[in-house]
Amino acid sequence: MKDTTVNQPKKDSKRFILYGLLIFAGLVSLFPFYWMFVMATQPNHVINQTPPALLPGPELVTNFTNVLGQIDFFGAMLNSLIVSVAVTAGSLFLCSLAGFAFAKLKFKGRDVLFVLILITMMIPPQLGLIPTYYIISQLGWLSDLKAIIVPGLINAFGIFWMRQYIKEAVPDELIEAARIDGCSIFRIYWNIVTPAILPAFATLGIIVFMNVWNDFLWPLVVLQDQSSHTLQVALRALNDSYSRDYGMILSGTFWATVPLIIVFLLFNKAFISSLTQGAVKS
Amino acid sequence: MVSNTEKHNGRKSRRSLSQDKRNSIAGYLFISPFFILFAIFGLFPMLFSFYLAFFKWNGLGEMTYNGFNNFTIIFNDPVFWKSIYNTVVIGLMGTVPQLIVAFLLAYALNSQVLRFRNTFRVAIFMPYVTSIVAVAILFSIIFNNQSFGLVNSFLGLFGVDPIVFTQSEWGAKIAIAAMIFWRWVGYNTIIFLAGMQSISNDLYEAAKIDGATLSQQLRYITLPMLKPFVLFTVFMGTIGSLQIFTEPLIFFNGNLRVEGITVVAYLYRDAFESNFFGTASATAIVLFAIIMVFSVLNLLITNRLGRGKARKA
Known part of the structure; x- marks a missing residue:
């Protein structure tokens, strides 16, 4: 009893520091989003004055209309969606298939091939940037979404992740039983493995989708026509526009950011654990 | 039968x-x-x-053998060395303070008495979900050269003259490092938090019974147990820093100035703005070598620490 009363002020100051630190960090994290919204609603003459506006203005619609006059915003969003969905679906299929092979099938050279895949993870993507660009141009895929989708299906980390998961989540007995029942190996993959690894699909899916959606360097290099731009490349074009209309630029940036933020807020637990799980487990 | x-x-x-x-x-x-x-x-x-890397090529015409000339050209280019210097300096400025802050935030988030833990987690993590391009555009305007820029008008309150960030040696680096810091600090906080949550409470209880102070607990329990997580974030931070590209490209609005050009930006400019594919490939090889050195170094350190731990156990 006596102990707690002595400790009370100390505890209070500790709590004060704890919440103070976290509230400050939260504000620093969130304020730029808020300010981006404020700027997206202000006319340029307000933006160009000191002190800067900290409350929303009346130009929400005008600024976004100006964005639409500058870039094909919805076309770019559709391109981003197509590319991200295609790469995510394709990678989930190919990575789980390969992961299943490495985890449950026995074949010669399996372990060596798996190590080879792990080694490819260490190669920085910039090393082959120029020749890959050349290959894509020879294939006639410049300004074609295939240029992002097809190379995007290479995912060594995904195979590694799926192998670890399948190894633990799918019991050998289950596969053996299906085999005795005469299931083909692909049927085993499709009917037994995939239903057992749905959480791994969700995790890897979020990681791949986010990476493709936010990718910039490679799309910038190969998507040259405006009609093929993804959101990130289109935003860069918007930012490069001759008139430094900050209200317009931040309007485009804000509305390009909002969809993913909404999805993140709805599924925040899944997002946070997926995006960091890969790191923590490996 | x-x-x-x-x-x-x-x-x-x-x-x-x-x-x-x-x-x-x-x-x-x-x-x-x-x-x-x-x-x-x-x-x-x-x-x-x-x-x-050993040929002269503009991407369209004939390739002509060039020996080691491409390497000689880039090694004699002061901008190439500047790009390496910038990459290292910006990397350090964006990563080291970030990891320290991430550690503190994770420590706070791990507190037993904390309420609204998930709200804080979500707020701190949100920048990571934003694309690098969006972050770079936003921060370029926050660090605007004019006096109405958010940072300049804040500094103006203290009577500081507006800083021309894009033309200032340290201003450009601070702006780019701030982008990296803001986008990644929450991500690393969550990694450290996961590490802290994996430490058994019994260890702290035992330490408390032995009369260990808070800083002793931090030093002898939390930090050693977090080693793999720290190594992971340092490793990812190093490799990521060496590949910084989007931030300077957006910040300088296409006109990559020496105050903030990075190795990958130098490579990009050589290849896709000047069509010097030979020298750009030579730069790619040098970058690859640097990344390999850091990767191997990191593997060695990880193995060594891992072995040290095994011996102790």
């Missing part, structure tokens, strides 16, 4: 033989997409880069 079992055994062995074969075929088939795609879009380009 006897014949029945024999038949059964016979069928079984025949079956498992063909089973092995079927296993192998399916195995190779299932992993082949990776290797085929990697051969075309990974291995071949990589080897071709090494080849290209």
Whole structure:
């Protein structure tokens, strides 16, 4: 009893520091989003004055209309969606298939091939940037979404992740039983493995989708026509526009950011654990 | 009865033989997409880069053998060395303070008495979900050269003259490092938090009984147990820093100035703005070598620390 009363002020100051630190960090994290919204609603003459506006203005619609006059915003969003969905679906299929092979099938050279895949993870993507660009141009895929989708299906980390998961989540007995029942190996993959690894699909899916959606360097290099731009490349074009209309630029940036933020807020637990799980487990 | 079992055994062995074969075929088939795609879009380009580094080529005309000239050209270019210097300095400025802050935030988030933990987690993590391009555009305007820029008008409150960030040696670096800091600090906080949550409470209880102070607990329990997580974030931070590109490109609005040009931006400008594919490939090789050195160094350190721990145990 006596102990707690002595400790009370100390505890209070500790709590004060704890919440103070976290509230400050939260504000620093969130304020730029808020300010981006404020700027997206202000006319340029307000933006160009000191002190800067900290409350929303009346130009929400005008600024976004100006964005639409500058870039094909919805076309770019559709391109981003197509590319991200295609790469995510394709990678989930190919990575789980390969992961299943490495985890449950026995074949010669399996372990060596798996190590080879792990080694490819260490190669920085910039090393082959120029020749890959050349290959894509020879294939006639410049300004074609295939240029992002097809190379995007290479995912060594995904195979590694799926192998670890399948190894633990799918019991050998289950596969053996299906085999005795005469299931083909692909049927085993499709009917037994995939239903057992749905959480791994969700995790890897979020990681791949986010990476493709936010990718910039490679799309910038190969998507040259405006009609093929993804959101990130289109935003860069918007930012490069001759008139430094900050209200317009931040309007485009804000509305390009909002969809993913909404999805993140709805599924925040899944997002946070997926995006960091890969790191923590490996 | 006897014949029945024999038949059964016979069928079984025949079956498992063909089973092995079927296993192998399916195995190779299932992993082949990776290797085929990697051969075309990974291995071949990589080897071709090494080849290209010794040729003069503009991407369209003929390739002419150039010996080590491409390397001589970039090694004699002060901007190349500046790009390496910038990459290292910006990397350190964006990573070191960030990891320290992430550690503190994780420590706070791990507190037993904390309420609204998930709200704080979500708020701190949100910048990571934003694309680098969006972050770079936003921060370029926050660090605007004019007096109305958010940072300049804040500094103005203290009577500081507006800083021309894009033309200032440290201003440009601070702006770019701030982008990296803001986007990644929450991500690393969550990694450290996961590490802290994996530490058994019994350890702290035992330490408390032995009379260990808070800083002693931090030093002798939290930090050593977090080692793998720290190594991971340092490793990812190092590799990520060496590949910084989007932030300077957006910040300088296409006109990459020496105050903030990075190695990858230097490579990009050489290849896709000037069509010097030979020297750009040489830069790619140098970058690859640097990244390999850091990767191997990191593996060695990790192994060494891992072994040290095993010996102790």
